[in-house]
Amino acid sequence: MKKIIFISFLLTASLSSFSQALETTPPEYIRTIQFQGNAQFSGTPIIALGETLTISFDDLIGDEADYYYTIEHYDFDWKPSNLAKNEYMEGFDNMRILNYKNSFNTLQIYSHYTLSIPNKNTRRLKVSGNYMLKVFNNDKELVFSRKFMVYEDIAIVKAEIKRSRNLKYIDTKQVVYFSVDGADRIIFRNPDQNLKTLIIQNNNLQNSIYNLKPQYSLGNELVYRYDQKAAFWGGNEYLEFDNKDVRAATMNVRSIQLKDIYNTYLFTDKNRSYDPYTYDPDINGQFKVNTIQGEDPTIEAEYTWVHFYLANYEKLNDGQIHIYGNFNNFNIDKSTRMIFNPKTEVYEGKRLFKQGFYNYKYVLVNPDKSINEGFNSGNFDETENQYTILAYYREIGGRYDRIIGVGSANSRNISN
Template identity: 55%
Template sequence: MTQSIKHSFLLIIFPFLLFGQAEEVIAPDYIKTVVFSGKTPESQLPIIKLGDRIVLTFDALNGNEDDFYYKIEHFDFDWKPSNLSKAEYMVGYDNNRIRHYENSFNTFQIYSHYNLTIPNERTRGLIKSGNYMLQIFDDYDELVFSRKFMIYENQADVGVIVRRSRDVKYYDEKHTIDLAISSSSILFNNPVETVKTLIVQNNNLNTAISNLKPQYTLGNELIYKYTSESSFWAGNEYLNFENKDIRGANVSIQFIELEDLYNNFLFTDIVRANRPYTFNPDINGNFVITALDTERPWIEADYVWMHFSLLAEESIMNKNIYVYGNFNNYELTEANKMHYNDARGVYEAQLLLKQGFYSYKYVLTDENNKLQEGAISGNFHQTDNNYKVLVYYRDLGARYDRLIGIGEANSINIAN
């Protein structure tokens, strides 16, 4: 076998080994409203118990009734391929066509709505805990998009406490997460090497804190009480809008126009970083599809051009600003990037979104393309955030990282 043939073979069989950690592939423009959930329908980061189901739904807006296929891969804690074969983590087989889809009904925008549930008659179960990637392919076996999910065993108790920052400098702006991990079935030998943690704020893997080491051990209990390493910027409550009735006034919508599709124009938002905190109940970046006077919103809700505008201040001029939330998987792309309108003195963006209730915020990236999530919204310790802690374990000689427990807390019950 020549060197070039060998190289091509490796590219096909071991792409993740060659290119490092696996990353989610962003969906193309014609794929919209990707909803990936576990036991709780509104969750956009499925972290499910071993044996539970996951559901992926999405819309294809090209009107072609395309065929899509799915594959499932197992990964270690660091998102490198695990040493397990598919037969070891899967009962049944993947690389199947998604068979359940429906076409839109009575909408201006034509689309096909796809629904994939696992387990199903072909992929009958996933039997190992850990990190997984669900990949969606087209008829040409080209990867269309992918999403991460996790499966856990209930083998560890994970205590989570949200506190105000221990660093006085950020006392009013950051949350610190304290952890206590214990297990009645696993003896944590050499936990610095065998136990790994992941702390996730508001289901956003992009800002997660990874692999903190236990500071203390009390018997078989691992204690984490860091000053800065487990701290998150607290952010601010998300903004929101609702357009379940695209023909009438709804929450945060200033006026409506009808062209080929409906256009909903939101009231212009302002920079909140230097203003007092105001409590505003939100759903932490999530979204819910809903439409008035419909029995099947998944195919009867229409698509609308949503127009966002942000009043420019000197502090954000000449920066890259994005509209951001779970509706676009917290991605920073040209599709949700804002552009400055000189005539109005505002940043503007228009996004094609399905009718529903959405929470969103504005974020910017600096000259080094580093995310500054609170630069526009501000950071306030009073902010209501959700925190999840995932605990992984690999015993000496084991072949993969087990996800042995999950803990959850909310900063509404913050401790000083």
């Protein structure tokens, strides 16, 4: 019987003290979860009502196990909403995932599963808001769960990125100014209580700002021009490696060895926090599966142990260094930890990755479980980051929180 080992914890930058429903991180035999809407890269999908949602994952046991899914609706604070299932979904869930294929010509066997919504059973999602997709095994044990959002295109959400007005942080933080305009399509009543907002940096829910209150209004447009309350650390561009070719070293790959499976050894990384900022285009922590040894990367890409090396001489103060990125939904677990090797005097770690192009960075996890993303890479106001703003609204007498608009801005266009 497959046992579910890890329960995730959300390390969320939140301005309110509500307790959120937690995503369940998968066991070690579930790998390469890709959850996406119409965007090119995986992450936390944010889709318009009626758009398609797709999730895929690999089971490294490769025994064609049966998996089932359910969909649950949540309010803004990630507590279950008061809606019955037939009020937010047309059709049925708790159905088996029927679309799967076995790996072909790979050293590591695996079964690749794909689920798209809508489908013949779950015909459509009827309302906007927060959702959780849960995947169960044949013993009705929860294997993993992932959040996603569905929005209605009603309100106009405009945003721009500014440098901090606090001179202490002017070179290290990025501030999100935004507004929510109901125009002539919706009239906001009691917006301090009924309108809620969420700001997400680089599609990472674990680094988000919740529930800012509007500062003032211009007609039916609500304006948010906070400084420190809407400020994010700028961070630095992500590091990257590309191991789509297991026969030769490629981007940031020092060497490759074939043991029981392929082992990929990266070049040693260093502390970047004292270096001047250098623009190096990244994909903001995301990843893309790829291989040049086959035609279908979903089933022909190899799994390889990727070995990381970090020369760090900063004191950890009882913290731990971890690799960080969307390859595991920005979670911290034992597979991401870096251990100091006194013989080489560098921190070393290894993790199993499917072939492809990956972004990653090194972060410090403090004893209180908070994450310091800039510990090893620094924080710079010039860093390219993508910000997404969601506006939630519950009408007077409403029974759930609708997402009525989504806006975005990129720090490439930062200004004073």
